Amino acid sequence: MSEPSLVTRDLTIRFGGHVAVNNVSCAFRPGELTVIVGPNGAGKTTYFNLMSGQLPASSGQVLKDGVDITRMSPSARAQRGIGRAFQLTNLFPQLSVLENIRLAVQARSGDGWRMLRPVGHFRRLTEKAERYLEETRLTKVAHQPAANLPHGDQRKLEVALLMAMEPDIYMFDEPTAGMSLDHAPDVLELIAGIKADTSKTVLLVEHKMDVVRALADRIIVLHNGELLADGEPAEVMGSRIVRDVYLGTSEGVA
Numbered sequence: 001m002s003e004p005s006l007v008t009r010d011l012t013i014r015f016g017g018h019v020a021v022n023n024v025s026c027a028f029r030p031g032e033l034t035v036i037v038g039p040n041g042a043g044k045t046t047y048f049n050l051m052s053g054q055l056p057a058s059s060g061q062v063l064k065d066g067v068d069i070t071r072m073s074p075s076a077r078a079q080r081g082i083g084r085a086f087q088l089t090n091l092f093p094q095l096s097v098l099e100n101i102r103l104a105v106q107a108r109s110g111d112g113w114r115m116l117r118p119v120g121h122f123r124r125l126t127e128k129a130e131r132y133l134e135e136t137r138l139t140k141v142a143h144q145p146a147a148n149l150p151h152g153d154q155r156k157l158e159v160a161l162l163m164a165m166e167p168d169i170y171m172f173d174e175p176t177a178g179m180s181l182d183h184a185p186d187v188l189e190l191i192a193g194i195k196a197d198t199s200k201t202v203l204l205v206e207h208k209m210d211v212v213r214a215l216a217d218r219i220i221v222l223h224n225g226e227l228l229a230d231g232e233p234a235e236v237m238g239s240r241i242v243r244d245v246y247l248g249t250s251e252g253v254a
């Protein structure tokens with residue numbers, strides 16, 4: 001088994017008296033797609049926020065490739081390869097789809113906002129951005145402002161931007177939320193493609209059981225901020241404690 005790329009050790013956050021994530025210890029490895037499930041308010045998004053740095057841990061640690069990143073900012077973590085998909089509100093809605101992706105490619109190449117670069121360099125960035133457009137099947141909307149895209153294409157653009165950052169950890173929080181059934185398969189296919197690259201570690205928060213079944217190599221269950229179960233999908237979804245606590249009844253587990 002490969003070394004873990006991301007580890008949480010006794011990771012905890014308190015909001016006043018409420019412990020939203022409580023001593024969660026888990027290791028995530030390259031080539032593995034882990035789905036995080038649990039009832040509403042279980043702490044799934046908060047656990048994500050602790051790993052990507054949007055929230056500071058009250059105690060415990062986050063390790064990336066063995067290095068303690070617990071006190072690092074979200075951008076320092078991103079530079080170390082932790083890639084989190086965010087909704088497009090964080091981006092440049094008036095710029096075209098291609099320009100948004102090119103900026104992500106440029107940020108990844110370490111150029112930042114440097115303007116004085118040979119034309120050939122700019123062309124290479126554009127070619128790379130076009131490859132991500134093709135991979136995510138957004139070529140036909142390349143020149144539209146990102147803000148004008150239908151919801152389904154916006155979610156694909158979020159995945160394209162993440163891919164352009166070339167992270168080794170991909171984190172998706174309900175990637176098909178609010179999507180019509182027509183578009184969800186496109187996004188799931190993209191995630192399946194990322195998972196097929198065995199150098200990548202993929203974490204997914206998801207409620208939809210058909211998505212969980214289609215993609216999960218492993219499932220962890222959070223409940224009241226605690227790690228309730230961790231294992232192979234059939235084993236976890238079949239376990240009595242998960243049925244009782246998370247699913248309430250045997251309904252929906254088939």
Ligand SMILES: Nc1ncnc2c1ncn2[C@@H]1O[C@H](COP(=O)(O)OP(=O)(O)OP(=O)(O)O)[C@@H](O)[C@H]1O
Nearest residue numbers: 015018019020038039040041042043044045046047
């Ligand atoms: N910034 C915050 N301040 C105070 N309480 C918070 C904060 N963020 C989350 N919480 C609380 O922590 C708990 C876990 O919330 P979280 O959003 O992580 O749950 P979740 O499992 O992602 O739920 P859902 O499936 O509904 O998205 C909830 O009780 C929530 O109200």
